[in-house]
Amino acid sequence: MKLRFDDEVEAFRAEFLAWLDVNRPTPEEIAADPPISSAYVPEWSRSFTKRMFDDGWLVPGWPPERGGRNAGPIETLVYLEELNKADIPRTTNPQGLGIIAPSLLDFGTPEQIEQYAMPLLRGETSACLGMSEPDAGSDLANLKTRAVRDGDNYVINGQKVWTSGANFADFCFLFCRTDPDAPKHKGISIILMPMDTPGVTVRPLKEIVSPEHPDLNEVFLDDVILPASNLVGDENNGWAMANGSLAHERSMVWLMGVMGMESSMRELLDTAPARLEALPEAEQAIVADDIAGLYVDTVASRCLGYRGFARYVKTGSAPEQALMKVYSTEIRQDLARVAAELAGPDSLLTSTVRHGSVGSLEAYFTTFGSTISAGSSEIQRNIIAERVLGLPRS
């Protein structure tokens, strides 16, 4: 155990900071054209992604031809820390960079990698993940969208929902059922679907905040015809590939949850003393206790996340994975709620009149996106109980 990183790691950090200093997008650039949907790539992000790719800072752990520099996991960790501290989104298309591109690199054909993965990595295109359906949210294996082989093509019919960024994406990493007779997990395939293919209809879903910038969508598929060469990997092997590809980013996702929580806590601590001063003493003590409790959570989440990461690096698995999903998302929700309570009536202001997220009820509502998506907190608790603690399935 030690509290500080080794000198080589700190040298790596310094190298990245020096690069970032020259190449970073300015806060003004980001604010002027913010990432309004998870597949919308603003102009500053396109060029920043390209620079990161060219200089090996896009995914430091990958080889140079794929936008990296063969860095180790600890180096990647401090790289993410610095991006977070600088408040710079690493990507404006997290599914594309985090899941779809690495899955294609693992399972795609050379043509698919050239045509789909590399443009994603260079920031030229963006992609969405077509998994959830009306009857297949948490119960993902229940998906019903059908892809029927017809000569050299697939004919696809069905509906996706909660598809983040479908309204801006260039293509979709589409999960379809190719064998309706196989057991639920066995008959699923992944097909690459350009969003401008005839028969694809995207209907954005307005959310409870920022309705002018929808991110979630319904995607309707009516006799969509795609060449069989768009099949990723083997037919009916989509479930196994999905598990492999989701694992790609999972370790980093919990760390980014931790870092996000630390940013929220820093913001809260910056604004809290002045707000508290205006309150009667008895109220100060109660609010201070709430914040202190959340501070314990913030430190604990860092300790758990970093310890879990160390275990993951050493053994390839850590029970912290599911724990951290529940914990980091729920604590961020608590943080946002307490910040809004502290802000009082100011918390009611909408983002059209206020800037930033501190103490805003809109920010609080937004946090439900994380406790619901990517396996709700309830599903995560089942996973912990069954897979980590060995309790039987009901």
Next chain:
Amino acid sequence: MDLELSDDQFDLRDNIRSVLEGACQPALVRSIYDGGGSADALWTQMVELYWPALGVAEDAGGLGLGFVELGLLAEELGRVAAPGPLLAVVSQFIPVLTEAGAEDELAAAAAGESVGALALAENGRWDLDAVDATATEANGGWRVSGTKAAVLAGAHADRFAVVARTDSGIGAWLVDAANSAVTITDVIDPGLGLADVAFEDAPATLLLAPGPATTEALTRVIEQATVAMALHTVGACRRIFEVTLEYAKVREQYDKVIGSFQALKHRFADMFLAVERANAVGYYAALAIAEDDEARAEAVNVAKAAAGDCQKLVAEDGLQLHGGIGFTWENDLHFLLKRAKAGEVLCGGRTHHRAQLAGRLGLLGASA
């Protein structure tokens, strides 16, 4: 930054655990709860294994391990609700002697020849501001007067490190137990040997002379005592969690094991998180102490507050999910429940440590 135990540390933990599983079985703990039992043989075995010497520097006759290793020991002692003075000796008494550079006393304590306890708390508080006991110098010697509450292992000790006040500040003195009035307090966990100790003009030897350096030294001692108590509590909680989980895998209702019910699964997931959370910040704080990091004071508050959160959830759910059987004297669960609860109270509870933390974060006017 590496918050995972090293292989050596894991080995040490496993070694301590296997010894305690043999030497400190529930039957021994029960014999002390029922009266008539003794922890003497356990203590002798611990001394033979050099456990009191674990954190003492090698040139002072110890094993020279760090505070993280002491944390491992504290956690494992909590896991079996160990009776006897070891926790007090290693996490309270020896740290004072170390700060004082009291070589002879330290060697005796490390060798298990003496059993010491820290007499600090007054008015229900474990901080220096709460100290009313006084020390006075007369004829080249010292006398200590005052009453200390809830002295851990006070019933087992043959000497006390007493924190007291003079006109020039707070200091620490060594007093023979033979010269102090000890009232063994009947508490819910008799294994702790908690005692009120009254000193009335008791002859004393100076350990730490009053002054700013001593205030800092005693603050470090309190930090060590607090983190050790936090990890001790986590150890008791982890065992409560484990036995409750084992029970839920075999206890059947409505023709199903109760652990298959989702309502219970979610509670187990939350308990597991509470234990891991408190464990992780406990060792973070231990590491901050071991490395004398600038974040140590804050980390101590975080660790003890998290241990308190853990105790509240795990002890309550552990008892509730056992159902009626967990409510009986015959079931061993209550040793752990009582140890965990005592651990939450001793060295300051979660409310106290959250208030201190709020002060450090600039949320409250002054550090509580």
